Amino acid sequence: MTSPPAPVTLQVAAEKPAGQIPRELYGHFAEHLGRCIYEGIWVGERSEIPNTRGIRNDVLEALQQLSIPVLRWPGGCFADEYHWRDGVGPLDQRKPMVNNHWGSVVEPNHFGTHEFMDLVELLGCDAYVAGNVGSGTIREMQEWIEYLTANVDSSMVQLRRSHGRRDPWRVRFFGVGNENWVCGGHMRPEYYADEYRRYQTYVRHHDPENRIQRIACGPNADDFRWTEVLMDRAAEHMDGLSLHYYCLPTGDWQDKGDATGFGEADWFGMFNRARHMDELIVRHSAIMDEFDPARRVALIVDEWGTWYNAEAGTNPRFLYQQNTLRDALVAAQHLHIFHRHRARVRMANIAQTVNVLQAMILTDGPRILRTPTYHVFEMLKVHQDATFLPVDLSPLPQYTHAGQSLPAVDVSASRSTDGSLNLSLINFDPGSPRSLAIKIPGFSPVDKTCRARVLTAGECDAHNTFDQPDQVTPAMVPDPQVDSDGALAFELPAKSVALLTLS
Ligand code: AHR
Numbered sequence: 001m002t003s004p005p006a007p008v009t010l011q012v013a014a015e016k017p018a019g020q021i022p023r024e025l026y027g028h029f030a031e032h033l034g035r036c037i038y039e040g041i042w043v044g045e046r047s048e049i050p051n052t053r054g055i056r057n058d059v060l061e062a063l064q065q066l067s068i069p070v071l072r073w074p075g076g077c078f079a080d081e082y083h084w085r086d087g088v089g090p091l092d093q094r095k096p097m098v099n100n101h102w103g104s105v106v107e108p109n110h111f112g113t114h115e116f117m118d119l120v121e122l123l124g125c126d127a128y129v130a131g132n133v134g135s136g137t138i139r140e141m142q143e144w145i146e147y148l149t150a151n152v153d154s155s156m157v158q159l160r161r162s163h164g165r166r167d168p169w170r171v172r173f174f175g176v177g178n179e180n181w182v183c184g185g186h187m188r189p190e191y192y193a194d195e196y197r198r199y200q201t202y203v204r205h206h207d208p209e210n211r212i213q214r215i216a217c218g219p220n221a222d223d224f225r226w227t228e229v230l231m232d233r234a235a236e237h238m239d240g241l242s243l244h245y246y247c248l249p250t251g252d253w254q255d256k257g258d259a260t261g262f263g264e265a266d267w268f269g270m271f272n273r274a275r276h277m278d279e280l281i282v283r284h285s286a287i288m289d290e291f292d293p294a295r296r297v298a299l300i301v302d303e304w305g306t307w308y309n310a311e312a313g314t315n316p317r318f319l320y321q322q323n324t325l326r327d328a329l330v331a332a333q334h335l336h337i338f339h340r341h342r343a344r345v346r347m348a349n350i351a352q353t354v355n356v357l358q359a360m361i362l363t364d365g366p367r368i369l370r371t372p373t374y375h376v377f378e379m380l381k382v383h384q385d386a387t388f389l390p391v392d393l394s395p396l397p398q399y400t401h402a403g404q405s406l407p408a409v410d411v412s413a414s415r416s417t418d419g420s421l422n423l424s425l426i427n428f429d430p431g432s433p434r435s436l437a438i439k440i441p442g443f444s445p446v447d448k449t450c451r452a453r454v455l456t457a458g459e460c461d462a463h464n465t466f467d468q469p470d471q472v473t474p475a476m477v478p479d480p481q482v483d484s485d486g487a488l489a490f491e492l493p494a495k496s497v498a499l500l501t502l503s
Contacts, residue, residue, distance in 0.1 A: 001053055005408075007435040008397050009487075012413045013390040014421060015442035021414055023384035024332065024347035025338040026377060027128070030305060031076035032111070033102045033356050034060040034318025040354030040363050042111040045420035049366050054110075055119055058368050059354060061183065062361055063123055064373070067381045070173065071118050072128040072302055072349045077101040077183035079175070080134030084144045087112025088163055101183055103317035113148065117169045126172040126301070128349070133177030133192075133199055133217075134185035142202035145174065150206040168207065173300070173347070175215045176200050179244065181226065184217065189229035192217060196234050213239035215300050219284065221245045227284050240300040240347065241288070246307040247273040247330060248358075259308040259322040260461045264430065267326055267378040267460050268401040270306070271428050274333045275406065277304065285344045298346035301338065305351045305358030306330055319356045325461040325472055325495060327358055328372035328455055332426045332497045335380055336412040339388060349376075362466075369469040372462075375455050379474055380497045382422040389421070399429040409434055409492065420503035428462050430495040438480070438488040439502075448502045450480045450488055456496035473501075 030036055042055045043049045049059045053199040072402045074082050078101060086095040087109040094109040129148070131141045146156040151168045160168075176199045180187045187195065200214045216234060218241040219226035230241060248265045251273070284299060306327050310316045331350065337350050338394030350373070351357045360374040391411045399408035408429040415421050421443060427434055431435055455474045462472050480500065492498055 005397060005432050005434055006395065007437060008409065009394050010299035010411060010436050010438045011392040011394070012421070012423065012438065012440040012443070013392075014415065014440050016390055016392055017134060017387045019342060019387050019388055019417065021112060021339050021342050021383050021386055022346045024126075025069040025342070025345065026056040026066075026068070026381060026384055027072065027302075027334065027347050027349040028068050028353045028360070029072040029076070029351050031231060031356065032074050032078045032082070032099060032107055033076060033352070034315065034320055035355040036352050037111045037364065039347040040197050040361070044110060052122065053118055054115060055122065059361055059363065060122055062370060062374070063353070066360065066377050067384060068123050068125045068150055068197050069384060070126040070128050070347060070349070071120055071123065071353070072130060074173070075130055075178055076303070077179060079130035079178045080136070080180070080184040082132055083136065083140065084113055084147075085140070085385060088147075089157070103315050113144075114163060114165060114502070117148070124127055124339060127169065128173035128175065129171055129197070130178050133180055133195060134183070138202050142204065145171070145203055145212070146206065149210070153168040166470045170207070170210050170214055173211065173213045173215055173240070175217070175242065176203065177217045179220070180217045181220055181223070189226045190233070193230050193233035196230070196424055197237055200237050215240040215242055215302070218242035218244075218300070222280060222283070224283060224287060227287045231297070235291050238297055240298040242300045242302045243280065243284060244303040245277055245301070246303070246305060246351070248307050249273070256307055256309050259306075259311070260324055260463060262461060263400055264328070264460070267430060268399070268404070268406070270326055270330055271333065271406055274330045277301075277334055278337045278340075281341045281345055285341065288344065295344055299344045301345060301348040303351045304348060307357055321357060322463050323362070323371035323373050324461045325372050325455075325457045326460055327474070328376045328497055329426055329428060329495070331358065331373045331376040332380065332424060333410060335376070335383070335482065336410050336424070336426070339383065339412045339414075342388060369464045369466055370473075371464060372455065372472040375472070375474050376497055379422050379453060379455065379497065382416055382499070383412065383414045383424065384502065386416040386422065389415060397434055408432070418503070420501055423500040425492050425498045425500070427492045427494055427496050433494050434492045434500045436490045436492055437483065437485070438490060439486075440502075443502070444486070451501045452477045452480055452490065452498060454493055454496050454498045456493045460495060
């Protein structure tokens with residue numbers, strides 16, 4: 001007979017605040033890929049699906065509840081094929097194109113600059129626009145920025161005004177290409193560094209009060225040489241360097257593994273793959289530190305998340321996948337890792353918002369569902385712009401499978417501007433709940449209310465379907481109580497994400 005796991009003491013150093021958690025770590029990414037933009041976000045004004053100027057209301061309302069800080073668009077690989085002039089002006093005069101990278105389907109260009117900026121304004125978030133280096137010209141990029149942000153009587157501004165937008169928009173972030181080591185032109189880092197230096201010159205700051213942050217294309221996962229070359233040759237010209245890393249259960253791009261129906265080996269293995277994000281950040285940051293010890297240049301993880309074999313019966317180039325409790329834990333784990341690296345990692349964008357990869361929302365005609373990943377972003381949004389508080393778990397509980405171990409529990413704590421203290425907790429162990437005694441020196445819980453919400457399910461691959469959209473959804477659990485030692489007692493269920501709020 002195995003004995004229950006030992007109780008764990010969680011110390012929260014409320015008296016040692018350690019900087020702000022940038023809200024941009026909770027960023028998103030929407031590409032012209034599969035059904036992300038069309039069907040997922042944009043249905044057009046004439047659709048029977050209720051919409052606001054063509055943007056579907058149900059998806060918009062669900063996304064508004066996430067307090068999205070920043071949205072990246074139009075790609076991804078699509079960005080280096082995108083010619084913005086084809087996507088402005090009257091809809092019936094826009095030029096359809098072939099979306100070569102994503103299934104060679106027709107891209108009608110109905111969702112373009114104005115529609116994206118409308119979405120950004122409806123979400124109340126910042127825009128992160130990705131420019132075309134691979135197949136676009138410098139002039140094209142320069143004119144796009146002028147069209148978006150200038151406020152003088154130039155031909156680009158006149159064109160924007162003739163399309164119905166008098167005032168400039170605010171674009172806070174601009175990406176100079178995407179994955180230029182592969183779909184963005186198959187460039188070597190030395191070549192891209194030079195191209196980056198040229199292109200970024202023309203990312204003009206038309207509004208002196210809103211300087212655009214220029215993001216250079218950074219490395220693929222563990223391509224440390226790319227980071228070294230870029231930092232050596234172009235760091236002075238950039239505000240951010242991107243990093244892309246996806247988690248595949250098998251690690252094999254030919255057969256990535258399935259989103260559902262997996263065994264414990266794939267459950268366990270995914271968390272090891274997600275933990276690899278921490279190592280990547282540590283190693284890329286160390287290289288960046290050599291060239292930029294003051295950490296002026298941010299590491300921007302502008303693509304991350306799970307990537308499985310596409311759902312059976314769907315176009316494999318549309319990257320449509322289900323999303324389970326496992327994805328929820330992977331998402332929470334990444335967000336915790338980003339919190340810890342907040343000094344260098346100052347933006348992250350999960351891929352992607354709707355119907356593609358680790359999506360927040362899946363749609364089927366007029367129906368939508370919120371995925372378990374959506375619920376994690378909704379629960380953990382309390383950490384956005386909050387003050388990071390160090391934590392310590394003792395003894396650090398372990399989850400062991402097939403002779404390998406990883407920490408069973410992971411915690412992140414912060415104090416929000418309204419004074420409340422939030423703890424997000426993950427239990428990776430699918431079999432054992434963990435009893436926690438939570439001690440918060442300098443923050444007596446006695447006179448506080450502690451509320452707890454938990455996201456869990458019976459099965460590791462539990463997921464929401466259009467017929468049962470609330471199979472995996474957060475639930476309130478009884479308030480944790482203060483024990484005789486003045487600690488808060490909380491039982492963290494097996495395979496769960498929990499949020500404790502003391503206020
Ligand atoms: O997110 C899907 C694709 O993954 C993006 O278009 C590309 O940048 C990356 O390879």
